[in-house]
Amino acid sequence: MAGDPQDASGDESADAPSMSLLNLPLSSDLDRLGEQMHALARAQRSLQGLLQAVLGISSELELPAVLRRIVRTAMDLVGARYGALGVLDDEGALLAEFVPLGLTTQELENLAGVELPRGRGLLGHLIRHPEPLRVENIDGHPESAGYPPGHPPMRSLLGVAISVRGRVYGNLYLSERKDGKPFDQHDEGVILALAGTAGVAIENARLYHQVRNNAEQFQRLLLPRLLDLHPFAACTVYRPATAPGHLGGDWYDALKLPDGSCVAIIGDVIGHDMQAAAAMSQTRSMLRALAFDAEKPPSASLRQLDRIMETAGGSLVTTACVARIHPADRGWTLHWSSAGHPPPLVVLPDETVRYLDAEPGLPLGVDASLPRPSHSFTLPADSTVILYTDGLVERHDESLDRGLEALALIARRHACAPVDELCAALADHHPSDGHDDMAVLILRTPPAGDERAPEPERTERKGYGGRARPTDPLGISGECAHPTHSWLP
Numbered sequence: 001m002a003g004d005p006q007d008a009s010g011d012e013s014a015d016a017p018s019m020s021l022l023n024l025p026l027s028s029d030l031d032r033l034g035e036q037m038h039a040l041a042r043a044q045r046s047l048q049g050l051l052q053a054v055l056g057i058s059s060e061l062e063l064p065a066v067l068r069r070i071v072r073t074a075m076d077l078v079g080a081r082y083g084a085l086g087v088l089d090d091e092g093a094l095l096a097e098f099v100p101l102g103l104t105t106q107e108l109e110n111l112a113g114v115e116l117p118r119g120r121g122l123l124g125h126l127i128r129h130p131e132p133l134r135v136e137n138i139d140g141h142p143e144s145a146g147y148p149p150g151h152p153p154m155r156s157l158l159g160v161a162i163s164v165r166g167r168v169y170g171n172l173y174l175s176e177r178k179d180g181k182p183f184d185q186h187d188e189g190v191i192l193a194l195a196g197t198a199g200v201a202i203e204n205a206r207l208y209h210q211v212r213n214n215a216e217q218f219q220r221l222l223l224p225r226l227l228d229l230h231p232f233a234a235c236t237v238y239r240p241a242t243a244p245g246h247l248g249g250d251w252y253d254a255l256k257l258p259d260g261s262c263v264a265i266i267g268d269v270i271g272h273d274m275q276a277a278a279a280m281s282q283t284r285s286m287l288r289a290l291a292f293d294a295e296k297p298p299s300a301s302l303r304q305l306d307r308i309m310e311t312a313g314g315s316l317v318t319t320a321c322v323a324r325i326h327p328a329d330r331g332w333t334l335h336w337s338s339a340g341h342p343p344p345l346v347v348l349p350d351e352t353v354r355y356l357d358a359e360p361g362l363p364l365g366v367d368a369s370l371p372r373p374s375h376s377f378t379l380p381a382d383s384t385v386i387l388y389t390d391g392l393v394e395r396h397d398e399s400l401d402r403g404l405e406a407l408a409l410i411a412r413r414h415a416c417a418p419v420d421e422l423c424a425a426l427a428d429h430h431p432s433d434g435h436d437d438m439a440v441l442i443l444r445t446p447p448a449g450d451e452r453a454p455e456p457e458r459t460e461r462k463g464y465g466g467r468a469r470p471t472d473p474l475g476i477s478g479e480c481a482h483p484t485h486s487w488l489p
Helices: 005-022 027-058 063-078 105-110 121-128 185-222 274-291 298-312 400-413 419-428
Strands: 080-088 095-101 133-135 157-164 167-177 233-239 250-256 262-269 318-328 331-339 345-347 353-355 375-379 384-388 438-444
Touching: 063 080, 063 095, 063 167, 063 185, 121 133, 121 157, 121 167, 157 185, 167 185, 233 250, 233 419, 250 274, 250 438, 262 274, 262 384, 262 438, 274 298, 274 318, 298 318, 298 331, 318 384, 345 400, 353 400, 384 400, 384 419, 400 419, 419 438
Parallel strands: none
Antiparallel strands: 080 095, 080 167, 133 157, 157 167, 233 438, 250 262, 262 318, 318 331, 331 375, 345 353, 345 384, 384 438
């Protein structure tokens, strides 16, 4: 019946599904909702990628690495096939540097000999108008200047300026999304956010470079200028630590005495700050004055310096080695004394390489009452003595013996080279991790026949000074095939 409540209830429940379906969004609304969800997910991924990019870029300190990291990060964030960063010149009119990424080996070969972009065409437009630039068809843009021969085809472009302290530093260029689509507003927003971070990272790298250069310049001003040591051949090198503002206490010194002998000094004040650098300068000056006395052995100079430091107070612990090479009846004699310093390395004319391992004594500033050991070694003509600081051989992940062995192998490999090439080889290929500054001082005795050198022993191969030939614990002795030429590996 029409008035039956059950029938009315039944009719109402039957109509409910129809009413619910009528209330559902239309397909166009569902499409828009899907697009919004897709855009939200894309924005979330971009934000996560941007945060990771900020951390990655900020971890770099060397400017070239920072610039490449910025380009690579931008390419990854928007899926670009090619990317580049152009650095403006001082006038801000042209590109002084250009850092391209994404080119294949074949594409690089095709561009061999082609000059890097200087900032014309669309690149010049971005320099003159540093607002974000999105172009779907580069060839169709009125300011397009075309491509040089061998350049890979590119259609789309996204460019944004990078500012450092309110001044445009350069421009970031991206081309060709990997999915074939043009760059959109979302891509532009992400790269704009990255550009802001990039400016901070570039400024940090520039400040790091400035601080490191200032520290290095200050350190070098404290080091002495090498005097004329003829007839000895000599060379020095100093390399700062990689850490910014990491002042060191390493120093070297060498001087020729009136009796024809030569004094060589190497030292390292413990510490890496301004106090260590100041202590190094004072210690170096005092030790130079003390070592100038030819009547005293090197051990006496170190002992007297230790007493002066103890009396003055406040001195830092210091390692040092003082060596004196003086003429002898048959060649030269090396006298040395060490205050906790790494042993001298000697390269003999036949390429035998050995460390002068002997009692090193305590570092300066520990106990001035203890005696200082004194040692001697006979050198033939054309022998090389290498003094160095531990920054040349020390690694935190390996034993010191491994570093010493590696240094000896490098010296053996370049034994026949002039002292400046030998010095450069030791500094460029050193086995250390670079976390500490390093100093090297090399002295070579005059060759046989030098009118200022003593007459060498004629039975050189049978022994040195009538004694048995020194042992070669490293097993790296040999003969120089071309003693008058330098050679590198």
